[in-house]
Amino acid sequence: MNYIKNKTNYVIIFGIPFALLISLILLSYFETLRLHTSLMSMATTLDFVFTVPLVYYFLIRKTTINKKTVVPFFIIGIVIASFVIPQEQQGLLSSIKTWVVPIVEIGVATLIILNIRKAVKIYKEKKGQSVDIVAIIRETCTDVFPKKVAGFLSIEILTLYYGFIHWKKMKFKENEFTYHKKTGSQTLFVAIIFLIAIETVAFHALLYKWSTIAAWILTGLSIYSGFQIFGFLKSLSKRPIVINSDVLKLRYGIMGEVDIDICDIDRVEISSQSIDKQDKEITYLSFLGDSEGHNIIVHLKKEYTLMGIYGIRKKFQKIALFLDEKQTFCNQLENLIN
Numbered sequence: 154m155n156y157i158k159n160k161t162n163y164v165i166i167f168g169i170p171f172a173l174l175i176s177l178i179l180l181s182y183f184e185t186l187r188l189h190t191s192l193m194s195m196a197t198t199l200d201f202v203f204t205v206p207l208v209y210y211f212l213i214r215k216t217t218i219n220k221k222t223v224v225p226f227f228i229i230g231i232v233i234a235s236f237v238i239p240q241e242q243q244g245l246l247s248s249i250k251t252w253v254v255p256i257v258e259i260g261v262a263t264l265i266i267l268n269i270r271k272a273v274k275i276y277k278e279k280k281g282q283s284v285d286i287v288a289i290i291r292e293t294c295t296d297v298f299p300k301k302v303a304g305f306l307s308i309e310i311l312t313l314y315y316g317f318i319h320w321k322k323m324k325f326k327e328n329e330f331t332y333h334k335k336t337g338s339q340t341l342f343v344a345i346i347f348l349i350a351i352e353t354v355a356f357h358a359l360l361y362k363w364s365t366i367a368a369w370i371l372t373g374l375s376i377y378s379g380f381q382i383f384g385f386l387k388s389l390s391k392r393p394i395v396i397n398s399d400v401l402k403l404r405y406g407i408m409g410e411v412d413i414d415i416c417d418i419d420r421v422e423i424s425s426q427s428i429d430k431q432d433k434e435i436t437y438l439s440f441l442g443d444s445e446g447h448n449i450i451v452h453l454k455k456e457y458t459l460m461g462i463y464g465i466r467k468k469f470q471k472i473a474l475f476l477d478e479k480q481t482f483c484n485q486l487e488n489l490i491n
Contacts, residue, residue: 166216170209170226174233177201181237194242201230202249219296224261286319287311287392287407304464311407312384319391328485329393332405334477338445342386349379394476396485401451403474405438408462411472419452421486423479436467438474447473449482 177200206226213220231254234246290310294303325331333339353375360368388406395402401413425448428435436459439445450473459467476482 162216166209166212166218169212170205173205173208174201174229177205178233178237191242191244194238195245198234198238198243198245198249201234202227202246202253203230205230221264221296222298224257225298225302227257286314287410290314301464308407308463309381311388312381314384315388315391315407316380316384319387323391323393325393328396330396330482331390331393331477332475333389336445336475338389338439338441339386341441341444342382346379346382346386349375349382353379394474394482396482396489398489401486403438403451403472405440405474408440409438409459411438411457411459413451413453413457415486415489417454417457418486418490419454420490421449421451421483423448423483424450424473428473432471434469435471435473436469438472445475447475448479449474449476451486 177197181197206223209226210220210223213222231246231250235243238246287307291303291307294307294310298306353372356375357368357372360371385406385408388408392404392406392410394404397415399415401415401418402410403413404410425446428437428443428447435450437443437445437447438459440461450471453470453472456468456470457472459469459472461467
C-alpha cells in the first residue's frame with residue numbers, strides 16, 4: 154500500500170512540472186503561428202525558466218527529495234525555451250543566459266566544492282578510515298544532479314582532479330596492492346595521448362583549409378580527450394586494491410570498481426590462462442580486458458556488479474585482474490577466507 158502511495162506521489166511530483174513544460178511548448182507553437190508578441194514571449198520565457206522550477210520546488214519541499222534537484226528543471230527550461238521561442242523574441246532569455254546562468258553555475262560549483270570539503274573532513278575525523286575522494290565526489294554530484302548526469306559529471310571532475318591536482322606520491326600499506334607497475338597499461342595510455350597529439354595537428358591543418366571553426370572545434374575536443382586519458386592514467390597509481398578485514402575493494406583507477414564482502418569469496422587462484430569469452434560469469438576488472446591480461450581470478454559465491462566508467466555496469470561471479478604482487482595478495486586473501 155505504501156509502495157503504491159509513494160509511486161503515486163512521484164507521478165504527481167514529476168508529472169505536473171513536465172505537463173507544464175509540454176503545455177508551454179504547445180502554447181509557444183500556436184502563438185508562433187499567430188506571430189508572437191513581445192509580451193507573450195517574455196511571459197512564456199519566465200514560465201519556462203522560473204515558474205516550472207518554482208512549482209516543482211513547492212511539490213518537493215515537504216518530501217525527502219533533494220531540493221537541489223530544482224537546478225536541472227531550471228536548465229531544462231532554458232534549453233527548451235531556446236528552441237521554441239522565436240529568435241527575434243529571445244531578448245529576455247539572452248539576458249537570463251548572460252546574467253543568471255553564470256550565477257547558478259558558480260553557485261552549483263561552490264556547493265559541490267563545499268560538500269566535497271565537508272565530506273573529506275568527516276572521513277578524516279573517523280579514525281582508521283582512509284579518504285576515498287572518488288566516493289565523495291560521486292556522492293556529492295548525485296546529491297545535486299540526477300544519477301545519469303551525476304555519473305558523467307563526476308568522471309569529468311575526477312579526471313581533472315587526478316590529472317592536475319593529485320600529484321602527491323602514494324605510500325601504500327601492507328593491505329594495499331598496486332596493479333600498474335608490471336603491465337603495459339601505462340605505456341598504452343601514453344601512446345594514445347601521443348597519437349591524439351599527432352592526429353590533432355594533422356587534422357587541424359587539413360580542416361583549417363575547409364573550415365576554421367570546425368578545425369578549432371576538433372582541436373578543442375582532441376585536447377580535452379587527451380586531458381581525460383591523462384587523468385585516467387594518473388588514477389591507476391593513486392587507487393590501489395585494498396584488502397580489509399571484511400571487504401575486498403577492487404579498483405582500476407577511476408575506470409572500474411567493486412566492493413566484495415570477504416564472506417562471499419569462494420576462492421582465489423593465480424592464473425594467467427586465457428579466459429573463455431563464452432563464459433558469461435567472468436569479467437575483467439580492467440576495461441582493457443585481455444589486452445592487459447591477468448594473473449589473478451577471484452571466484453565468488455554469488456553475483457556482484459562491476460561499476461565501470463560513466464556508470465556502465467557489468468554483472469559477474471568471477472573476476473580477472475592483474476596485480477604486481479600476486480602471491481602476497483593471494484596469501485592475505487586466503488587467510489581471511491579460511
